[in-house]
Structure formats: structure tokens, C-alpha cells
Amino acid sequence: MNQIDRTSSANLRVRFAPSPTGFLHVGSARTFIFNWLYARHNHGTMILRLDDTDVERNTEASVDSIFDGLQWLGLDWDESYKQSERHELHRKIAWSIFDKGLAYRDFTPAHTGESEKSGVQGTWLFNADMRELPREESNRRAAAGEPFALRFRVPREDAIGRQLPSAVGFAEGKLSVHFDDAVYGKQVKATADIEDFALLRSDGMPTYHLASCADDADLTISHIIRGQDHLTNTFKHVLIFEAAGHTPPQFAHLPLLVAPDGTKLSKRRHGPVVSVTTYRDAGFLPDAFINFLCLLGWSPKDDRTKMSLGELTDAFSLEGINRANAVVNFKEPAAARPLSGAIPEETFDAKAVWLNAEHIRALPIDDLSERLLPIVHEQYPNVTSKTMLRITPLIRERIKFLRDVLAAADFFLVEQLRPYDPAELIPQKGDAVMALKALQKAREVLASVEFNHDALDHALRAAAQELGLKAGQMFQPVRVSVCGRKNAPPLFETLEVLGKETTLRRIEDAIRRLS
RNA sequence: GUCCCCGUCGUCUAGCCCGGCCUAGGACAUCGCCCUUUCACGGCGGUAACACGGGUUCAAAUCCCGUCGGGGACGCCA
Numbered sequence: 157m158n159q160i161d162r163t164s165s166a167n168l169r170v171r172f173a174p175s176p177t178g179f180l181h182v183g184s185a186r187t188f189i190f191n192w193l194y195a196r197h198n199h200g201t202m203i204l205r206l207d208d209t210d211v212e213r214n215t216e217a218s219v220d221s222i223f224d225g226l227q228w229l230g231l232d233w234d235e236s237y238k239q240s241e242r243h244e245l246h247r248k249i250a251w252s253i254f255d256k257g258l259a260y261r262d263f264t265p266a267h268t269g270e271s272e273k274s275g276v277q278g279t280w281l282f283n284a285d286m287r288e289l290p291r292e293e294s295n296r297r298a299a300a301g302e303p304f305a306l307r308f309r310v311p312r313e314d315a316i317g318r319q320l321p322s323a324v325g326f327a328e329g330k331l332s333v334h335f336d337d338a339v340y341g342k343q344v345k346a347t348a349d350i351e352d353f354a355l356l357r358s359d360g361m362p363t364y365h366l367a368s369c370a371d372d373a374d375l376t377i378s379h380i381i382r383g384q385d386h387l388t389n390t391f392k393h394v395l396i397f398e399a400a401g402h403t404p405p406q407f408a409h410l411p412l413l414v415a416p417d418g419t420k421l422s423k424r425r426h427g428p429v430v431s432v433t434t435y436r437d438a439g440f441l442p443d444a445f446i447n448f449l450c451l452l453g454w455s456p457k458d459d460r461t462k463m464s465l466g467e468l469t470d471a472f473s474l475e476g477i478n479r480a481n482a483v484v485n486f487k488e489p490a491a492a493r494p495l496s497g498a499i500p501e502e503t504f505d506a507k508a509v510w511l512n513a514e515h516i517r518a519l520p521i522d523d524l525s526e527r528l529l530p531i532v533h534e535q536y537p538n539v540t541s542k543t544m545l546r547i548t549p550l551i552r553e554r555i556k557f558l559r560d561v562l563a564a565a566d567f568f569l570v571e572q573l574r575p576y577d578p579a580e581l582i583p584q585k586g587d588a589v590m591a592l593k594a595l596q597k598a599r600e601v602l603a604s605v606e607f608n609h610d611a612l613d614h615a616l617r618a619a620a621q622e623l624g625l626k627a628g629q630m631f632q633p634v635r636v637s638v639c640g641r642k643n644a645p646p647l648f649e650t651l652e653v654l655g656k657e658t659t660l661r662r663i664e665d666a667i668r669r670l671s
Numbered sequence: 672g673u674c675c676c677c678g679u680c681g682u683c684u685a686g687c688c689c690g691g692c693c694u695a696g697g698a699c700a701u702c703g704c705c706c707u708u709u710c711a712c713g714g715c716g717g718u719a720a721c722a723c724g725g726g727u728u729c730a731a732a733u734c735c736c737g738u739c740g741g742g743g744a745c746g747c748c749a
Contacts, residue, residue: 350674353745505740584709635708
């Protein structure tokens, strides 16, 4: 059965196959990333396939939203397909399975939705009348126009003695299907626990299971890397592959991403916090987001956490994937803070936020500056890239999200400072008189000094000494007058960028506020 | 209900396959100290975990059995 050479990377082909039924959520993004990493690490082929079989639920908006997310991540693919354009192939394969006697027509009317989902009697297996329906009668009824679904004939005890597919054998005395998962190891399931699933619906459309396997076989996918929620479906898939005359690919199932409440991440229950574009809009760097996602369910095993895309690509392997579900430790925005439009920082997993800050700090100044500029321009269209380039180094260590630039660099950007509490001007262990004295001195000294770091440093320290103040007591009033608050970048660099004119004007203003 | 998967600090994880180096390592978060003109960065240190119970063994986080807990799949949805 293992005739395909899976070690040869030239034939390595993986795929990401989202269904366009909503936005791209973080679990899907992580599946995409792992597939991409595996393909690139092994110089294989990355395929994007839209699994849009369910016309009812698919929307154009969803397709756009998924592409938005993928585009932001910045990871590419080599080939792309739409399942809805391949129905002929799916039907052809379904009927070839029927022709081999491995599927049969089921004329039972379709079920009315969810009603008999978790029946007390246990798993429904098959309807004997339909499964055993003579071929002639089946053909006759079909020819008469009676609707039917096409069902897979899962091997039962009646298959014993005949030629069995190679994935089917006996385990503990029971006829079972087996396959080897790259993450979860050997998997076995008794055919008595697998129902005769549908291949074609009564409207002739392929089901997900059929379409997915038919495409994977046709596109010669070598490795299927997907969420663990498909682990039990895989037994059916193995059966389809073999019935269609193909060797099943190598499977690798990923542990699920779960919410803090322990349940599988879902768009429905958890909302925008699980949408990729939410991270984009909050000012995450794509590489930081990718880094974060990779650490959920995978480990490089060498204690590294902050990793670039290149490092991730080099380090990635299926062996590093673990089996336990991982929680994305986000908070519901409503619980985090009364909503004010923007998504508060504490909404996101703290590690994601930290990684983002790390990636921001690792970016070269000019690169960071370029990414910051469009955000700044939303509110301050007149800021030049030259100015931005001077501001960036002063705030790089102080922002966790790209958007934070607006709050961190506000005093560089506005003409007029927002009104602040004059009490802020008063230094440690000082009073309003001291503040006033310091500012008047600063006004005097700064008027005649050259605005570069060293000159500023000398001038202000000397001024402090002259007044009998500690350096900090001198700096604080100046800082607050030019920044409008206590927490700000280092003073001299700040003054340098602000320039003499603005600095003096703001000190003047502060003196006015004090008196 | 049936079947499948999982269970190491609050969270992500290393170690588990091939028992001893584990008085269980790292990271985030948290607490404290240092650096310092504020904030941040950085440095140092602390708190904190092998779900439980049996067994095998000289020795078990690592192997076996059971219990409990969590998740997932069971559709003519994907």
C-alpha cells in the first residue's frame, strides 16, 4: 500500500481547503500556516482549494473575507481550485465506486434536518432494504425517476471472504478500518461503528466527504494536514480513497484550538475575537500573529518562542506537533472593558500581544516607520515620512500594536496639546513654585541652546544645579509641558525631534497654566 | 446514546516513544529587586504543574490497568 515515495519532496503536495461560510478564523489560519510551512520547508507545492460544495451556505462576502485574511498573512500558494467547478469529476468518481459494487442507491426520503441526530438507539448504520436492493430493481426505480442518494457500502460481516481493501482488516476480532496518522499514530475503528455515509445527494450533488476525497486524489495531495475534528471522518475518507482506486495520502491531524471555556473555537459562539482580520485591524504584525499561532499545538522543542517566518520554516516538522488541544487565551471584549469602539489590548492572548511587541522591536526603523505612517495618516495626513522616521525610534520600545503609535506619539503629531492637569507639571517632592521656577529657567536656557542631545543634556542639568534641583525635578516639568503627560520617551531625544520653536511655545503655555 | 481523541505551572509548552541526568526546564502573565530624568526596554530573583487510584520495577511525569475530567465526531452541513 505504501508504494508512493513520500520522502521525495518533489511530489509533496499539501492543500488548505476552507469552506466559505464565514470569516477566516484563527483555527483555519493556523491550519493554513502549518500546511504552508510544511510545503515550503520541503520545497513542495501549496494548494488553495475553496470547498464550496454547499451552495446554500456559501457567500461571496465570505470568500472575500477569507482572501482578506490570507492576503494579510502574506503567505502564498502555488495552485488554486474551486470545488464547485469540479462536480463532474466528483460524480464520475462516485459512479465508478457504484460500478464496482461499493456503493448503492438509497431511495429513502431525505431526513428533515437535525431531528434524529443523537438518537437514543445509538449510531444509525444502514437501511438493510436499500443496501440489499437488487441491482435490477435499483436500476428500474432510478430509471422511473425516483430520487435517491448514493451511499457507500461500508464493509460488513458480509464482506468476509471477499477481497478486502487494504485499509480494512481485523482488529481484536472485529472488522476494522485503520490508518496511520502522523500526529496521533495508529488509528483503528470497527466498521460496525461506521455508517453507510452518503456520496451523492438526491439532487445529484456530491457530499463533502466525496468531493474532498475525489479532489485530493485527483490533485495528488500527498499530505492532508487539517484539524482534529476530522479525525473520525478519516476512516470514511480512507474507504473512499481505496474504493476509488487510490492510495490514501498521509494524514496529519492538528489538535484543536479552543476558547478559554474549553470548547472548539467557533465564529458563532466567540465572535470577532476569533477572526483573523480582527488581529489585523488591531495592529498585529502578520509575522507576529503567525508566530503566535505556530506555538499553539506545535513546538520547535528548543525553547525558542520569538521566531521569524524563516526560522519557523526551517524548524517546522510534523514531529513537533502535539496532541492536546490548545486554548487561545482571549477575553470577551465586553468582559474586558466597556466597549469604546476599539478592541482593548486585554482582549487578546497576552502571549500574542507580547510577541507582537517583540516583532515590532525586531523590525528595522525604516521598515517600522513605513508601516506606521499609513496609520498616522488616518488622523494626521500632513506628517511626512521624514518626520515619522525620526519619531519611530522613540516609540518603538513603547508600543505593543501598530495602532498604539497614535497614543504614544500624539504630542509629536498635534499642533496644540490637549489640555492636561497643571498639577502634572509639579515635580517629585516639589510644589507649584518649584515647577514655575524650573520652567522659567528652562525657557531661558533652551532659547539659546542648540537642539541636539548633548547640548540639551548639559544645558538642562546645569540649569538644575543652578536652581538647586535634582535633575529629575528639572526634567519633569519640561517633559509634561512638551508632552502633556508624565509617561513619555527620553526627554532630550524628544526635544530634539520637537524642535526649539515648539518646545518653547509649549513651555510658555505651561507657565501660563501654572500662574 | 455510540465511537474516537486528549489530560505537565493561570496560559502556551519541554521532558513521555527508548523508565534513572526531573529536588520537572523554558516562555507569557503575575509579584519583588536592579538599571533609570518619567514611561518603556533590559537585567536579576520569587510564586506556580506531572488529574486521581492501583500495578510493574531497585527506580515512573515517563510502561500497564482502572477511575475521573475535558474535547471531538456521529447529516442527502462542511
